[in-house]
């Protein structure tokens with residue numbers, strides 16, 4: 435199953451719990467924006483989505499360190515030159531242009547495929563990013579510039595110095611209901627399984643005829 | 653990764669191309685049957701002895717073809733998702749025909765109906781044949797449906813041809829396995 439070896443080039447922290455890690459792009463490694471690779475760790479495998487741009491000389495990932503997790507701590511502790519075995523890129527969570535308005539919904543690091551879409555030139559989307567605190571709004575400026583609408587959904591308390599786009603509170607489902615009237619949409623949902631489940635229930639009852647693409651991280 | 657999605661509890665499910673449809677939608681029936689067929693082939697492969705490596709490989713190749721066919725059926729014809737998929741081709745059908753001829757040439761001519769069964773492996777092959785027939789009926793039904801989002805009929809002719817050959821393949825394979833096991837054909841004596 436292992437097809438490529440990735441060598442760590444660089445890693446930096448985006449917040450206390452999330453970092454971006456870059457690898458040297460091996461020859462022959464081609465992927466579509468939104469695809470992922472599986473990192474092989476003994477008998478286990480953990481998938482991570484490339485951030486793009488697809489033509490870059492490096493491969494970047496946005497990874498949340500799951501305390502006590504099996505694999506993400508290994509990535510968090512990796513140093514330049516360390517090597518990791520990965521599968522070939524795969525997956526169907528890719529962007530398909532359509533006449534319907536694209537609405538992207540992410541929780542946490544589920545933002546990764548959307549960053550890849552933007553870096554591949556997709557514009558005019560609506561984006562709802564669910565996070566606990568504004569520090570989790572990674573790639574905010576890049577995404578806000580490219581989108582038609584960019585709305586954070588912040589479930590935790592808002593710090594006094596918050597100066598970002600006007601956020602929804604609570605769960606992303608509430609944000610979706612509040613911000614998107616019934617209409618013709620292509621939904622792309624990425625992140626927590628619970629969020630995907632909640633949103634599918636809302637979509638099935640409120641947005642008749644919508645198309646839905648989902649990518650569940652955990 | 654958890655495999656239960658809990659998203660299908662309201663009777664709807666999602667196609668690969670993004671549409672939300674009822675679970676009894678013809679497209680879901682069609683790829684559901686292809687999935688069932690694949691599972692039966694898996695059971696057949698699992699029942700083979702170590703001496704049957706070649707047959708096991710052949711069955712695995714068919715399982716892989718059926719994965720592609722299932723994904724194809726799970727995406728609507730005009731969707732962008734189809735561009736990412738591998739269609740079943742005439743070459744796949746030809747390969748099956750060659751396999752059928754190869755098995756058939758080693759078997760005595762048949763002058764009566766056979767009863768499904770015999771050796772357990774042959775019984776699995778007969779079950780695969782019947783699931784194949786059902787899958788074929790659903791894919792034919794699907795091909796005759798107007799498509800959501802446009803009037804274009806879905807051209808599923810090659811998949812139908814493939815599944816049709818596949819049921820013939822499982823018929824001769826069932827006979828082959830019964831002959832190999834010394835069971836011979838179980839002829840129907842009405």
Ligand SMILES: Cc1cc2nc3c(=O)[nH]c(=O)nc-3n(C[C@H](O)[C@H](O)[C@H](O)COP(=O)(O)OP(=O)(O)OC[C@H]3O[C@@H](n4cnc5c(N)ncnc54)[C@H](O)[C@@H]3O)c2cc1C
Nearest residue numbers: 480481482483496497498500503504505506543546651652
């Ligand atoms: C298709 C796909 C793409 C993915 N892409 C990314 C990505 O780009 N970036 C990324 O950080 N993760 C991504 N993941 C999640 C990743 O594969 C791992 O599950 C995650 O890093 C935890 O692995 P672990 O071995 O450290 O933890 P494990 O030992 O597997 O422990 C898992 C525990 O952590 C929880 N958990 C898993 N992921 C998260 C998370 N992101 N945030 C909070 N809790 C979590 C689980 O619910 C579980 O309780 C993706 C998963 C899939 C299926």
